[in-house]
Amino acid sequence: MSASGVPVRRAGLRSYGRPHAVGIAGIVLDALAVLVALPPLEARSLVVPAAVGFLGLACGVWALGGGETRLGWSVVAGATLAIPLGALATRSDLGDLETVFAWSALMAATLRFATPLVFAAIGGMFSERSGVVNIGLEGMMLTGAFFGIWGADVTGSWLGGLGVAMGAGGLLALLYALFAIQLRVDQIVGGTAINFLAVGVTGFLFVAVYGSAGTPAGISSIPDVSVHWIRHLPVAGGFLDRTIGQMNLMIWLALALVVLAWLVVFRTPVGLRLRSVGEHPRAADAVGISVYRTRYVAVTLSGVLAALGGAYLSIGYVHSFNPLMTGGRGFIALAALIFGKWNPLGALAAACLFGFSSALAQGLHVYSASGATLFQALPYVLTIIAVAGVIGRSIPPAAVGRPYIKQ
Amino acid sequence: MIEPGGNEQPEAPPAKAQLALGLAQLQRAGGLVTPVITTLLAFAIGGVVVLAAGHDPLATYRAIFDGAGLNWFFPWVTGADRANAALNLQQTLIITTPLILTGLAVAFAFRCGMFNIGGQGQYMVGAIMSVWIGSSFAGMTGWLHILLTVVLAMLAGAAWAGIAGFLKATTGAHEVITTIMLNWIAYWGGSYLFGLGGPLQSDVRKFVPISSDVADGAKLPVFWGDPQLQGLHVGLFIAVAALVVFWVILSRTTLGYQVRAVGYNPEAARYGGISVARNYVVAMAISGTFAGLAGALDILGWQFRLSVGAVQVSQVGFIGIAVALLGRNTAVGTFFAALLFGALYTGTSTRSLDPSVFRPDLAGSLAQIIQGLVVLFVGADVLVLYVWNVRRKLRRGRVTPAPRPATGAGP
Numbered sequence: 001m002s003a004s005g006v007p008v009r010r011a012g013l014r015s016y017g018r019p020h021a022v023g024i025a026g027i028v029l030d031a032l033a034v035l036v037a038l039p040p041l042e043a044r045s046l047v048v049p050a051a052v053g054f055l056g057l058a059c060g061v062w063a064l065g066g067g068e069t070r071l072g073w074s075v076v077a078g079a080t081l082a083i084p085l086g087a088l089a090t091r092s093d094l095g096d097l098e099t100v101f102a103w104s105a106l107m108a109a110t111l112r113f114a115t116p117l118v119f120a121a122i123g124g125m126f127s128e129r130s131g132v133v134n135i136g137l138e139g140m141m142l143t144g145a146f147f148g149i150w151g152a153d154v155t156g157s158w159l160g161g162l163g164v165a166m167g168a169g170g171l172l173a174l175l176y177a178l179f180a181i182q183l184r185v186d187q188i189v190g191g192t193a194i195n196f197l198a199v200g201v202t203g204f205l206f207v208a209v210y211g212s213a214g215t216p217a218g219i220s221s222i223p224d225v226s227v228h229w230i231r232h233l234p235v236a237g238g239f240l241d242r243t244i245g246q247m248n249l250m251i252w253l254a255l256a257l258v259v260l261a262w263l264v265v266f267r268t269p270v271g272l273r274l275r276s277v278g279e280h281p282r283a284a285d286a287v288g289i290s291v292y293r294t295r296y297v298a299v300t301l302s303g304v305l306a307a308l309g310g311a312y313l314s315i316g317y318v319h320s321f322n323p324l325m326t327g328g329r330g331f332i333a334l335a336a337l338i339f340g341k342w343n344p345l346g347a348l349a350a351a352c353l354f355g356f357s358s359a360l361a362q363g364l365h366v367y368s369a370s371g372a373t374l375f376q377a378l379p380y381v382l383t384i385i386a387v388a389g390v391i392g393r394s395i396p397p398a399a400v401g402r403p404y405i406k407q
Numbered sequence: 408m409i410e411p412g413g414n415e416q417p418e419a420p421p422a423k424a425q426l427a428l429g430l431a432q433l434q435r436a437g438g439l440v441t442p443v444i445t446t447l448l449a450f451a452i453g454g455v456v457v458l459a460a461g462h463d464p465l466a467t468y469r470a471i472f473d474g475a476g477l478n479w480f481f482p483w484v485t486g487a488d489r490a491n492a493a494l495n496l497q498q499t500l501i502i503t504t505p506l507i508l509t510g511l512a513v514a515f516a517f518r519c520g521m522f523n524i525g526g527q528g529q530y531m532v533g534a535i536m537s538v539w540i541g542s543s544f545a546g547m548t549g550w551l552h553i554l555l556t557v558v559l560a561m562l563a564g565a566a567w568a569g570i571a572g573f574l575k576a577t578t579g580a581h582e583v584i585t586t587i588m589l590n591w592i593a594y595w596g597g598s599y600l601f602g603l604g605g606p607l608q609s610d611v612r613k614f615v616p617i618s619s620d621v622a623d624g625a626k627l628p629v630f631w632g633d634p635q636l637q638g639l640h641v642g643l644f645i646a647v648a649a650l651v652v653f654w655v656i657l658s659r660t661t662l663g664y665q666v667r668a669v670g671y672n673p674e675a676a677r678y679g680g681i682s683v684a685r686n687y688v689v690a691m692a693i694s695g696t697f698a699g700l701a702g703a704l705d706i707l708g709w710q711f712r713l714s715v716g717a718v719q720v721s722q723v724g725f726i727g728i729a730v731a732l733l734g735r736n737t738a739v740g741t742f743f744a745a746l747l748f749g750a751l752y753t754g755t756s757t758r759s760l761d762p763s764v765f766r767p768d769l770a771g772s773l774a775q776i777i778q779g780l781v782v783l784f785v786g787a788d789v790l791v792l793y794v795w796n797v798r799r800k801l802r803r804g805r806v807t808p809a810p811r812p813a814t815g816a817g818p
Contacts (some may be wrong), residue, residue, distance in 0.1 A: 135524075135583070179783060179786070183787045183790050185786035188522045188583050189732060189782060192728055192782055193779050193780070193782035193783035195779075196725070196729070196775055196778050197783065198779075199775050199779075200776030203772035204456065204769055204773060208769060212768070324720075334587070335584075369602065369604055370599050370602045371599075373605075374599035376598075377592045377595035380588040381588075383588050384585055387574075388578045
């Protein structure tokens with residue numbers, strides 16, 4: 001991530017070298033404080049996670065003393081979370097622990113949950129990098145979910161479903177672009193309208209086409225990709241096979257999309273133009289970049305990608321459609337985008353974090369069904385913490401949300 | 408308000424100035440033209456949708472109108488029809504009540520230059536607090552119980568919105584992002600509290616994800632209709648009083664002046680010695696107070712309990728966004744917009760719509776589409792003005808600048 005990351009700090013790093021390294025070590029120790037109590041290590045004594053956690057805490061304090069304020073506080077916060085969590089795990093039933101923390105299954109579920117988020121977040125990144133806020137991701141996903149399954153039903157092929165979903169999502173985004181860019185509607189208002197519209201249109205069509213019976217069974221769905229040969233790899237082969245040996249095509253596509261998006265945005269002239277339009281449209285215009293065209297393309301692309309995420313939900317994962325099935329995933333994607341600092345790799349990491357929390361929430365039912373429900377709120381809490389800048393402030397593109405008036 | 412004719416223009420100003428002039432005139436006309444055209448346009452497109460579904464749009468809108476009980480106002484509707492219309496109108500006004508308040512929640516923040524998307528979360532927090540307090544303290548005196556519940560619900564809403572205001576004031580975190588996130592935290596929080604095994608789940612119905620009922624004493628009195636048939640509760644008057652409070656705060660107090668100053672131009676307000684940060688927090692807290700009150704009135708007025716399902720399908724706060732936008736963030740506008748959406752949602756509900764005219768299962772989505780279109784168009788002043796001008800040009804050709812016709816009497 002370093003090549004794309006924020007190069008601002010680099011200069012000051014050398015003089016604070018050791019506190020920084022200690023801080024990083026503190027984060028590792030924090031994580032370890034929980035991990036020692038989980039399978040496969042399964043420490044059963046309270047002392048072990050506590051000791052590791054306090055070591056982490058010490059590292060945090062050291063880093064604070066060395067002037068690494070932000071990192072230091074993160075480590076301290078991490079340790080105060082990790083010690084009780086690790087302690088809790090040592091008190092838990094071993095069988096339960098092994099059910100919940102079957103790592104390969106947990107990782108596979110994480111990727112499944114993260115995939116729709118990745119598509120929508122990357123879409124949102126294109127839109128916001130061009131200077132147009134996209135609150136309508138949720139609606140575009142929902143549109144993709146409905147038109148994906150409807151397209152697959154009508155054309156008889158999941159490929160047709162993906163095509164129709166992309167078309168519908170793109171059209172909806174184009175409508176939004178028309179209002180946000182050309183007519184200079186407030187982008188939050190426009191995005192809210194898109195969400196309302198998507199709920200209405202998909203709900204209407206769903207009832208009109210499928211009635212109360214719902215989508216029929218047996219609609220063509222996106223296939224899995226088997227890479228079972230991976231088990232022949234040394235050391236981690238078996239684990240990898242169980243995790244990614246049998247994954248949906250869309251998960252692979254999502255990972256490829258992240259790499260592609262990163263290359264496009266940070267390593268091509270097109271990406272440079274996109275970012276310049278989002279940071280300083282006046283300057284971009286002055287050097288001959290068409291601000292409107294760039295934004296139109298970016299916003300439409302965001303709709304296409306968000307719709308792909310929605311289509312994965314309906315014909316890749318759930319194999320049916322029901323109204324409001326996206327259930328806030330578009331907003332979590334928005335959160336992942338912010339959490340990932342408008343960077344594809346960061347968005348992937350955030351989507352995986354949120355996916356992991358969803359996967360874990362499933363498992364936590366073993367302990368407490370209601371607690372698992374509450375756990376679903378975690379991504380939103382983390383996002384608030386992120387935008388508030390307690391741990392590494394997220395700063396959006398400079399011109400985001402402001403309509404551009406050509407002179 | 409509107410001076411008909413009068414302003415003579417010596418020469419035609421350039422195109423851009425003409426647009427600005429037109430917009431200024433729209434503003435002077437109480438901003439009535441844009442919302443009216445917006446609504447008509449949205450309903451017209453909704454009519455096309457109805458037509459595409461193979462139904463008669465006019466008959467459908469008529470059925471929605473009747474389903475909302477608005478035909479009660481016609482003196483020639485008598486007998487059983489009138490009784491039915493009264494029942495429907497009571498439902499419309501029951502829904503209008505929280506919509507007024509969630510609309511105000513959005514409008515107040517707007518006046519301070521903030522977009523409060525979090526009305527839904529603030530409403531939900533208020534509703535949760537009302538269920539909790541309302542179903543506890545069973546032996547308390549009725550009016551005291553109601554007062555306590557309402558005040559605490561308002562405080563809960565204020566605190567929930569205040570988080571967003573505080574974060575904006577101290578760290579600059581954008582209120583749109585934080586309020587969206589707070590909505591979903593309230594959503595999952597509510598699902599947790601009333602879910603099976605949750606702390607506020609009913610002790611009686613152990614296997615249903617629902618709360619206990621509000622104590623009988625804490626229910627708001629019904630003043631029109633049968634309390635057993637979900638008659639109209641007195642919350643409507645409280646909502647109307649809130650409209651007055653909204654207007655008084657904004658137009659007649661120093662606080663309101665400061666809020667509006669920050670809304671117009673935060674830099675200028677800061678230069679003028681107004682604490683922008685403090686106003687962000689206060690304006691959000693007042694917004695949340697309105698939304699929290701909406702939650703309390705719904706719970707004490709007609710819902711009396713909350714279930715996980717109710718928490719998850721509730722849209723009241725989101726409709727409030729459309730209400731505020733259509734009502735141009737004014738008290739009077741919010742009232743009429745809330746009435747419009749209250750009527751639209753009641754008129755399209757399965758309970759009220761005549762199924763022989765249009766399928767009620769489709770009509771709910773139709774209402775959503777119309778709502779989306781309203782929000783989409785209402786922000787597009789430029790578009791609406793363009794439509795308006797084309798219409799005018801079609802009608803008169805290019806004659807001398809004529810006085811703008813005053814459409815409809817301002818309320």
